[in-house]
Amino acid sequence: MNTELKILLRKGGVFILPIITWMIIVVIVDPFNYFNFYEAISQQTKKSSQKLNPLLYNSINFKNNPTNSVIIGDSRVRKLPTKRIQELTGDTYYTLHSNGAKLNEIIDLFWLSTKYSKLKNVIIGINFNLYNEYAYSNRTEDVREMINNPLIYIFNYTIAKTVCLSIKNELFGIPIQKKKNRNDFWNYSINTTAKNQYSKYKYPNRMLEKLKKISDYCKEKNINLTLLIVPNHMDFHDQLVKYNLLDEEIQFKEEISSIGRVIDFDYPNSITNCKSCFTDPIHTTDSISMIIVNDLFTDSLVVGKLLQ
Numbered sequence: 601m602n603t604e605l606k607i608l609l610r611k612g613g614v615f616i617l618p619i620i621t622w623m624i625i626v627v628i629v630d631p632f633n634y635f636n637f638y639e640a641i642s643q644q645t646k647k648s649s650q651k652l653n654p655l656l657y658n659s660i661n662f663k664n665n666p667t668n669s670v671i672i673g674d675s676r677v678r679k680l681p682t683k684r685i686q687e688l689t690g691d692t693y694y695t696l697h698s699n700g701a702k703l704n705e706i707i708d709l710f711w712l713s714t715k716y717s718k719l720k721n722v723i724i725g726i727n728f729n730l731y732n733e734y735a736y737s738n739r740t741e742d743v744r745e746m747i748n749n750p751l752i753y754i755f756n757y758t759i760a761k762t763v764c765l766s767i768k769n770e771l772f773g774i775p776i777q778k779k780k781n782r783n784d785f786w787n788y789s790i791n792t793t794a795k796n797q798y799s800k801y802k803y804p805n806r807m808l809e810k811l812k813k814i815s816d817y818c819k820e821k822n823i824n825l826t827l828l829i830v831p832n833h834m835d836f837h838d839q840l841v842k843y844n845l846l847d848e849e850i851q852f853k854e855e856i857s858s859i860g861r862v863i864d865f866d867y868p869n870s871i872t873n874c875k876s877c878f879t880d881p882i883h884t885t886d887s888i889s890m891i892i893v894n895d896l897f898t899d900s901l902v903v904g905k906l907l908q
Contacts, residue, residue, distance in 0.1 A: 626754045631766040632657050634746075634753050636664055641770045648774050652762055654678075655698035655705075659712060659743045662696050666717035669693040672709050673725025674701040676830045676882055679889040680723075688897040691721055698739070703730040707810050708740035714817070721824045723896070724814075726856065727832065727866060728840065728849045729794075733802035782880075786835075789881045794839035801845055808855055815859045825860035826896065829853070831871045831888070831903075836881035853907055862907040863896060869903055 628640045632653070650657040654675075662670070669691040671677050675698075682693040696709050706724060713719060729735065746753040753759055769775075818825040840849060856862055871877050877888045884892070895904040 623754055626763055629763045629766055631762045632660050633664060634660055641766055645766050645769045648769055655739055656743050658696050662694055663716050663747060667692045667694040668717055668719055669721035670713050671695045671723045672706055673697055675699045677725035679886060680893055681890055684890060684893050685897060702735050702737045703807055704736055705740050710814055719823045723826045723828055725828050725830055727829055728852045729797045731804055731852045733804045734800050785880055790835050790839060794836050798839050798843040798845055811859045827856055827860055827862040829864040829866045831865040831884060833878050833881040834872050857907040863904040864907050865892060865904050871903055
């Protein structure tokens with residue numbers, strides 16, 4: 601081997617060795633269970649990764665552990681007790697959710713779930729604040745690319761940050777997060793979040809057709825499809841009224857009732873008028889989530905309304 605070739609190989613090794621080292625670290629730490637080869641870090645640490653990017657974590661986890669029954673939606677469906685559902689139905693449900701998921705992303709998650717499972721039951725959480733042309737994001741495309749190409753996963757900047765944070769948490773412990781002041785966060789949700797969602801509205805022309813495609817697919821494959829409108833506190837709903845969107849909300853409920861079975865909890869009732877039933881204006885407590893599930897999977901509706 602001549603001297604020039606040795607020098608070239610030596611220089612090449614200087615660049616390649618860190619890349620190979622990083623690839624090994626990502627595969628071993630694997631905060632989102634992409635490879636599922638090792639248990640180098642604890643499940644508690646990996647749960648912290650789920651909080652950082654629930655869309656990616658839940659998508660990969662469903663791919664690795666598919667079920668024939670799914671709940672798909674934003675963070676409002678996260679607390680629906682799947683163990684209780686299994687007690688009532690015998691079916692194992694997986695909650696495929698993402699914080700702040702938009703309706704187009706929820707639709708994408710449905711089609712992603714069909715790639716990895718022969719579905720039997722599907723519950724889709726859909727509320728009026730999602731039925732808006734301006735409520736749009738496209739994070740699912742990044743997830744699809746990472747699932748299909750491990751190199752994109754390994755060299756993704758977000759994954760790199762999560763790997764480093766996971767190592768730090770494993771070595772030094774997960775920092776205890778300071779709880780937000782409930783009243784301050786409640787007011788923020790009303791005055792800022794609701795304003796952002798309702799002050800700018802445009803009818804989503806393409807969404808109904810996309811939902812109809814899901815409906816047609818479910819009918820063709822004999823999949824039980826339920827659309828769930830979860831309760832929001834009246835303080836949040838009052839903002840909808842403030843921005844003159846009552847007619848649009850009525851239209852929304854009429855239109856989605858043509859898609860499949862729709863159970864509506866977001867109307868004036870014992871839950872939406874109860875502040876202690878919510879952790880914030882759009883997220884119910886565990887006990888209320890239990891009531892929602894009991895309504896969905898028993899013979900008679902106590903609070904929820906069947907839209908027809």
